[in-house]
Amino acid sequence: MSVRYPRPLRPGDRIGVTSPSSGVPKELRERLEVAIRRVEARGYEVVLGSCMDGAGHVSAPAAERAREFMSMMTDPGIRAVVPPWGGETAIDLLPLLDWQRLRDAEPTWLVGYSDMSVLMTPMTLLTGIATVHGNNLMDTPYRAPEGLLSWLDIVSAPQGRPFTQIPPDRHRASGWDDYRLHPEASEFTLDTPGRWTRLDSGGGGVGDGGVGAEGLEVEGRLIGGCTEILCNLTGTGYLDTSAFARAEAPEGLLVYVEAVDGDAFAICRNLHGMRMAGFFDPANAVIVGRTSAPDGASLTQHEAVLDALGPLNVPIIADVECGHVPPYLPLVNGARARLVLTPTRSEITQTLD
Known part of the structure; x- marks a missing residue:
């Protein structure tokens, strides 16, 4: 196994949004729309999943979240997957994921932090696919201070070129x-x-x-x-x-x-x-x-x-x-x-x- 990097994103590529952990309450949906518009302004198409409910601590039953996650991560038309934010119990997805299918699929960028660590870190360790521990979708509208990058900068960076x-x-x-x-x-x-x-x-x-x-x-x-x-x-x-x-x-x-x-x-x-x-x-x-x-x-x-x-x-x-x-x-x-x-x-x- 060698580390594999998803290809850099280009304008017109599709980015999947799903909540493997916590969804978005109704009162915060406006922020979600702001974040989606910021991604679209970079030239990408956003595919919004159905596992987004914020009424409880998870966005949907584990089986549904696992299916949607697998679908986006193995869809060759989706080049990156990012959640609105973390949550509490995405750990329940681990035994439901088809890790061999993830290994065999064309690499897709997986972005996030917090509770998403329970998926991203095993993803890299088990499949060799690089993942981005950085801002979540709801953080995306913030301007990165001078000297720092956003996840959107990294997933579109040329492979092999160092960035500091x-x-x-x-x-x-x-x-x-x-x-x-x-x-x-x-x-x-x-x-x-x-x-x-x-x-x-x-x-x-x-x-x-x-x-x-x-x-x-x-x-x-x-x-x-x-x-x-x-x-x-x-x-x-x-x-x-x-x-x-x-x-x-x-x-x-x-x-x-x-x-x-x-x-x-x-x-x-x-x-x-x-x-x-x-x-x-x-x-x-x-x-x-x-x-x-x-x-x-x-x-x-x-x-x-x-x-x-x-x-x-x-x-x-x-x-x-x-x-x-x-x-x-x-x-x-x-x-x-x-x-x-x-x-x-x-x-x-x-x-x-």
Whole structure:
């Protein structure tokens, strides 16, 4: 198996929208329409699925969601599939999917984050098809800050040409735009300064936030996703990073994780379990997304990561824009990547080859 990249999207291509997890409530449908129009403005045709109901925690029964997902992912006329957002229990689709059929189909871009990690990360590990951990459809109307890209930029990028993203060093401290009141929202409120943080002792002292005078440069293939979602798959055949590394990245992986809202104690336990199950074994470094999840009474989120992942003895870079805190730095599962962190420079370069 080798990493396969869906061909770059061209104007006129079709993009499927379905909700493998949570659908869209009626009061947020206007935002959905705004997001669809933004995709159409890039020259694409949007195919809206029937699994979109937002009345409950899932958009439809599992069998229906699985059928629609399979249909879109194996339709040669649909070049990308993106959900409105994540949710809670897309994990119920995994045993219902025809993984051999997905392997045999022409590769289609799968985009998303949060609960979509439970589909995207296994998709890359089991089929070798690259997936995009980035903005969901409802985030698409936002303008990417200078230095960052949107998922639409990445799925249309030429294969084999490197692209570099540089963080804006500002983020949104808390809260989300109310789409009921502001369905047209298109500018992130980035009101808080913050840079990437090296947590391991290589930064100059464990947990001191330094990067070291010499800085850091590390490479590997990207794989990862949401901590609270992926921890439920570690130790199963759906999340065998070691087998993927042996086949595709003997030089090692850049493994990324991010926390949604679990407190520091929960995240610490999750990461310990993932480490003991071997998820991080092939990691040359661990990338940790910035989070607004709460600290514990005597344990911060940074300390939780160090407690669980410090024994790996690899660089740990935190506060990267690959989580639930805007803005968003999309990462391609399966892509070759180089991360650079110095006192004056933070960047990640990905190559789809």
